[in-house]
Amino acid sequence: MDDILIIGSGPAGYTAAIYAARAGRSTKIITGPQPGGQLIKMSLLENYSGFSDPISGLALMDQMKQQAEKMGVIIVSDIIKSVDFSKSPFRCTGELNTTYESKTLIIATGANAKWLGIPGEDKYLGAGVSACAVCDGFFFRNKNVAVVGGGNTAVEEAMYLTNFAQSVVLVHRGDKLRAEQIMQKRLEKNPKVEIMWNTRVVNIFGDGNKVTELLLTSTRNNMEIRKAIDGVFVAIGHQPATSIFEGQLEVDENGYIVTNKANSATSIPGIFAAGDVCNPNYRQAIVSAGQGCVAALDADRFLSGERQEYSQQCKEQNYLR
Ligand code: NDP
Numbered sequence: 001m002d003d004i005l006i007i008g009s010g011p012a013g014y015t016a017a018i019y020a021a022r023a024g025r026s027t028k029i030i031t032g033p034q035p036g037g038q039l040i041k042m043s044l045l046e047n048y049s050g051f052s053d054p055i056s057g058l059a060l061m062d063q064m065k066q067q068a069e070k071m072g073v074i075i076v077s078d079i080i081k082s083v084d085f086s087k088s089p090f091r092c093t094g095e096l097n098t099t100y101e102s103k104t105l106i107i108a109t110g111a112n113a114k115w116l117g118i119p120g121e122d123k124y125l126g127a128g129v130s131a132c133a134v135c136d137g138f139f140f141r142n143k144n145v146a147v148v149g150g151g152n153t154a155v156e157e158a159m160y161l162t163n164f165a166q167s168v169v170l171v172h173r174g175d176k177l178r179a180e181q182i183m184q185k186r187l188e189k190n191p192k193v194e195i196m197w198n199t200r201v202v203n204i205f206g207d208g209n210k211v212t213e214l215l216l217t218s219t220r221n222n223m224e225i226r227k228a229i230d231g232v233f234v235a236i237g238h239q240p241a242t243s244i245f246e247g248q249l250e251v252d253e254n255g256y257i258v259t260n261k262a263n264s265a266t267s268i269p270g271i272f273a274a275g276d277v278c279n280p281n282y283r284q285a286i287v288s289a290g291q292g293c294v295a296a297l298d299a300d301r302f303l304s305g306e307r308q309e310y311s312q313q314c315k316e317q318n319y320l321r
Contacts, residue, residue: 001089002028004299005102007080008241010037011285012275013108014064015292016299020106021071023300028074028100030092032241035077036061037110038276039285041134048286057134060285076100085248085268104270104299107245107257108292111238111276111283116148120204120211121234128211128231129204133157136231142166143230146214148201154235155179155187161233162192169227170195173219199225204232240277256280264295272298 003025006013013029020027034040039057046054069075078094089101113131115121121129130136133147137160145165147158150172161168170187175197177184187193196216203215211232216225240256242249250258250267257266257278264272274295275288 001101001103002026002074003102003303004028004104004106004296005090005092005100006030006106006108007092008032008037008108008110008275008277009035009061009065009075010039010108010110010275010288011061011064012110012277012288012292012295013037013106014061014068015289016106016108016274016296017068017073017292018064018071019293019296020299021068021073023296025300025303027072028076028102029068030080030094030100031075031077032109033079036065041132045285047284057285080244083244083248085245085271088270090271104272104302106264106292106295106299107249107266107271107273107277108275108288108295109241109277110288111240111280113234114237114239116201116234116236118202118204120206124204124206124211127209128206128229129234130231131234133160133233136233137161137164140165140231144228145169145231145233146171146201146227146229147233147235148172149235149237150174150177150179151235151237152179152183153237155183157233157235158187158193159183159190162190165192165231168193169229171199171201171214171216172197173200174198201232238276238280238283240280242277254280264291264298270299270302272302 004020004027006016006029009031017027017029039061044054080092082093084091090105092100141164144167145161146169147154148171158168158170198219199216201214202217205213214227214229242251242255257273259273259278266273272295274291
């Protein structure tokens with residue numbers, strides 16, 4: 001049995017692991033389906049403090065992994081499929097039926113890309129439909145691609161795709177972007193980029209093997225437009241990876257784990273949460289890393305016998321992200 005079991009290996013998970021092991025706790029991290037988390041798809045990070053030159057998401061996560069290993073963290077490549085939080089020790093069972101027992105748990109499972117749910121999206125997933133420009137952009141050298149969304153993710157994806165594609169059309173249902181001003185300016189200056197405002201993608205067509213065309217409608221007058229395209233990148237936000245905790249742990253109406261105002265405690269004493277799985281507002285690697293640190297300190301204090309204090313705090317303060 002471990003002192004601290006961490007589910008998820010993004011910046012929240014690894015930072016929690018580094019702090020937990022450094023506090024002398026036996027610590028195991030279960031990597032989940034995408035070791036390194038969402039960040040491994042980020043080409044270059046310019047805003048993770050401590051790096052004067054941009055660092056790739058992959059390189060940053062590799063550094064975190066190595067640091068955790070040096071601290072004595074056991075890193076297990078497995079995907080948790082079911083959990084039993086009804087009693088302590090908590091039990092988490094992986095894909096190959098391995099059961100992991102732990103005195104405390106830190107959930108850092110992150111969030112996954114949302115999809116449009118329109119015809120053609122599933123059919124052409126991996127054949128022109130993607131949610132990751134860094135993963136798939138290379139296949140669209142000199143092609144024409146679309147990006148759907150108006151947030152930071154969409155703008156980043158569009159900018160990244162200009163490195164390969166001949167043209168990039170950003171399709172946004174609204175008339176202004178949510179993305180940061182600095183990113184919007186960069187996008188608008190890029191000659192390869194066109195923005196289609198007030199427009200929705202309603203159908204993705206292909207030739208049976210790959211995407212060839214989009215059907216778009218205007219959100220203003222429902223006018224339909226067909227656009228020849230080789231690829232479409234969906235960048236419309238994320239949903240938290242919490243389905244395995246359903247019915248066992250308190251989550252909000254969007255499925256995000258509810259944590260205590262003052263710390264990372266969840267509705268079950270001894271279980272803590274960090275990163276995008278409990279925080280939809282920031283989605284920043286550095287924020288997740290900070291929250292991972294908080295969760296590890298909380299778990300360590302809990303193990304040191306401050307259980308009563310935590311339970312009391314949870315009662316006194318409404319759960320609030
Ligand atoms: P956001 O929620 O910020 O944006 C989602 C976008 O998708 C919105 O423009 C929204 O439109 C649009 N959208 C949502 N659902 C649909 C739909 N069904 N059809 C069409 N369009 C849809 O998500 P992001 O992933 O962009 O960003 C999430 C958070 O992560 C933000 O806080 C962001 O700042 C942060 N982030 C920061 C980065 C950075 O700093 N480097 C990089 C990436 C993300 P509408 O505007 O009309 O609602």
